[in-house]
Amino acid sequence: MSRFDIKMVTAEIPPPRLLLYGDPGVGKTTFAASGIDPIMVVTEAGAQGLDVYRLPNEGVCKSWGDLLECVDVLGKGDHDRQTVGIDTINQAIALCEDYICTRDFGGVWNAQRGQEGFNSFGKGNFAVAQEIKKLLNKLDTLQSNGMMVILCAHTGQHKVANALGSDYTAFGADVPRQSWAVLSAWADQIAHATSVVRTVSREGEKTKAIAGGSERWMMFEPEPGRIVKSRAGYEMPPRVLFDYNSYSAALKKDVVGDLIGRAVELYQQVGDDDKKIVADKLGLPKKKQFSAEAFSGLGKTKLDSLVNWLMSKREEV
Numbered sequence: 258m259s260r261f262d263i264k265m266v267t268a269e270i271p272p273p274r275l276l277l278y279g280d281p282g283v284g285k286t287t288f289a290a291s292g293i294d295p296i297m298v299v300t301e302a303g304a305q306g307l308d309v310y311r312l313p314n315e316g317v318c319k320s321w322g323d324l325l326e327c328v329d330v331l332g333k334g335d336h337d338r339q340t341v342g343i344d345t346i347n348q349a350i351a352l353c354e355d356y357i358c359t360r361d362f363g364g365v366w367n368a369q370r371g372q373e374g375f376n377s378f379g380k381g382n383f384a385v386a387q388e389i390k391k392l393l394n395k396l397d398t399l400q401s402n403g404m405m406v407i408l409c410a411h412t413g414q415h416k417v418a419n420a421l422g423s424d425y426t427a428f429g430a431d432v433p434r435q436s437w438a439v440l441s442a443w444a445d446q447i448a449h450a451t452s453v454v455r456t457v458s459r460e461g462e463k464t465k466a467i468a469g470g471s472e473r474w475m476m477f478e479p480e481p482g483r484i485v486k487s488r489a490g491y492e493m494p495p496r497v498l499f500d501y502n503s504y505s506a507a508l509k510k511d512v513v514g515d516l517i518g519r520a521v522e523l524y525q526q527v528g529d530d531d532k533k534i535v536a537d538k539l540g541l542p543k544k545k546q547f548s549a550e551a552f553s554g555l556g557k558t559k560l561d562s563l564v565n566w567l568m569s570k571r572e573e574v
């Protein structure tokens with residue numbers, strides 16, 4: 258049978274590639290070290306207080322070559338580790354910047370007379386992004402061998418171009434935008450680890466931030482001001498308590514199935530005119546209007562929108 262034959266293929270979902278960013282001390286390293294049979298590839302000293310396998314065995318990766326060698330060792334498969342955490346990808350990129358500056362610019366960071374530097378017109382950061390792809394390819398090999406990949410990162414901010422309105426700034430990993438584009442496209446999941454904070458503003462006073470509790474959360478719901486995602490097959494609830502057991506339980510939960518069930522339930526509760534709007538919009542045959550099958554072709558994003566719309570229409574009934 259040719260692999261180009263047209264047929265239904267049952268997808269086998271490998272372990273996720275998770276990009277986890279949060280403020281220092283929020284617990285990113287502890288989370289990664291709590292995975293199933295973990296090993297940490299360390300570029301910073303955050304894992305020194307944890308009883309966990311690590312590479313290198315002593316100290317931290319001091320060069321880009323060190324980091325690639327650690328991943329290559331894991332790629333040989335002569336081990337029983339099932340989760341690899343890189344702590345942190347920020348420092349990994351800093352090591353890569355040093356490597357690129359030496360390789361491509363003779364160690365010159367800023368342009369000098371007659372010689373370009375790493376920072377000339379962003380050329381260094383573009384070269385780093387291409388080199389980061391080599392690391393990600395190696396991590397893909399680990400994933401294909403059954404390992405979950407967790408990239409820990411410190412929180413930064415990114416300018417987001419908005420074609421429908423004003424541009425805005427959003428939380429993401431604290432890495433250059435060229436590398437961020439590569440990392441965010443690669444990851445199956447991007448999560449923001451944070452405490453819930455609310456603000457209060459009184460007349461004549463500056464806005465004050467007030468902590469919303471001691472719980473720490475992993476945010477997965479995309480919204481202005483926060484860049485997160487969960488790719489099809491790795492869908493997650495909008496937020497999950499920030500510990501590995503809660504994350505693992507949510508990962509195994511049928512988020513899309515729950516949304517379909519909720520959509521069917523709400524669809525039955527709205528008026529006939531609203532039912533017709535949904536049926537016409539989705540091209541649903543009349544006999545399927547109340548079935549889960551009718552909504553099964555929608556992705557999580559569309560199901561979220563449909564559920565929210567049906568909830569608003571139910572309240573009008």
